[in-house]
Amino acid sequence: MTDLLANVSQAIANSSVREFILYALTNVPGLPPIIQSVHICAIAVVMGSIMFVNLRILGLAVPSQQPSEMIRRLLPWTWWALPFLFASGVVFVIARPVRYFFNPVVGIKFSLLIPALVLAATLHALSRTEPEYWEITAQRRGLARIIAAISILLWLSVMMAGRWIAYADYLFWPES
Amino acid sequence: MSLDPFWDWLANTDLAFAIGATWWFPLLESIHVIAIALVVGSILMVDLRLLGVAARSYAMRRISRELTPWAWAGFAVATITGAGMFMTRPAAYAANPAFQTKLVLLALAGINVAALHNLAMRDIDRWDTDAATPRTAKFAGAVSLVIWAGVILAGRWTGHLN
Numbered sequence: 001m002t003d004l005l006a007n008v009s010q011a012i013a014n015s016s017v018r019e020f021i022l023y024a025l026t027n028v029p030g031l032p033p034i035i036q037s038v039h040i041c042a043i044a045v046v047m048g049s050i051m052f053v054n055l056r057i058l059g060l061a062v063p064s065q066q067p068s069e070m071i072r073r074l075l076p077w078t079w080w081a082l083p084f085l086f087a088s089g090v091v092f093v094i095a096r097p098v099r100y101f102f103n104p105v106v107g108i109k110f111s112l113l114i115p116a117l118v119l120a121a122t123l124h125a126l127s128r129t130e131p132e133y134w135e136i137t138a139q140r141r142g143l144a145r146i147i148a149a150i151s152i153l154l155w156l157s158v159m160m161a162g163r164w165i166a167y168a169d170y171l172f173w174p175e176s
Numbered sequence: 177m178s179l180d181p182f183w184d185w186l187a188n189t190d191l192a193f194a195i196g197a198t199w200w201f202p203l204l205e206s207i208h209v210i211a212i213a214l215v216v217g218s219i220l221m222v223d224l225r226l227l228g229v230a231a232r233s234y235a236m237r238r239i240s241r242e243l244t245p246w247a248w249a250g251f252a253v254a255t256i257t258g259a260g261m262f263m264t265r266p267a268a269y270a271a272n273p274a275f276q277t278k279l280v281l282l283a284l285a286g287i288n289v290a291a292l293h294n295l296a297m298r299d300i301d302r303w304d305t306d307a308a309t310p311r312t313a314k315f316a317g318a319v320s321l322v323i324w325a326g327v328i329l330a331g332r333w334t335g336h337l338n
Contacts, residue, residue, distance in 0.1 A: 033274075033333040040209065040328050047210075047217030062242045065234065073231070156210060163206035 005101045012097040022095045039088040042081040043159060049077035050120050051155060057134070057148035067144065068134045071127040078120055105168040109161035116154035119147050183266035196264035208257040212331070214250030216324050218243045226317030232307035237300055265338065272337050278330035285323045292316035
């Protein structure tokens, strides 16, 4: 696994795509903060969709909206945020592949992101089978609450981890 | 009147040292990002309703009443965490053009909200439950989206200049 990571990160490091991105990031004025702002705006969309769905399921926000209807209306926004998050994030990974591939916080971030996405997809897929899928029985309401609570913790951790990736550099390689 | 003595004093407080020299800074920074996402995420939902493009079956007033407290809560957390980071190098931040731009944009966001409440929301009874919204409401929603994207950009740029 470490070999594979090393090979892939080396391949990226030697590619001309990386050379181009690194050139653009260092020479186009303001490009790094602009791309990072796209990332943060997309995080705000995640907050304004799946996170508020979760808060609603737990009875903490937007009481006038019905959870299943809200899921069907808002989750497409979560899915649309993902390509923007990916594109604005991968630019920095390609620019410094070795740093990101061997940064333990990156691994933590993605192992929390995947279950968060699976839980969101579960809420969305089941909400499409019946108009009031998540309201109709006590068991489903209970299950939705468990999913929502775990989902909130996962997303908050993913957002925290994202910011800590930059600091892991100082923590794990203070000399570089 | 120069604020330099005050910035000096602030930067030399025990709290500023504690934040600047420990894991407190990245911790405050990550909470700051989450708080901003909460502010912009909740305002985004209100703005899209103002524009008449999302949540069209929900009354405007209800959307606004249920989401605005979340925006303010996020704003309070962002202000506290932001102040914590600011005090580690106050003179540098105060002179940072990106940070200055961010403060101006925040003031404009406040003016936009005040204008919205005095213009579009004044005759809210006439269009509260309409899917289509009046032109003043659309304008305030669009301006808000642009301003908040600008706040995020100026905020992120601040870190690159400091």
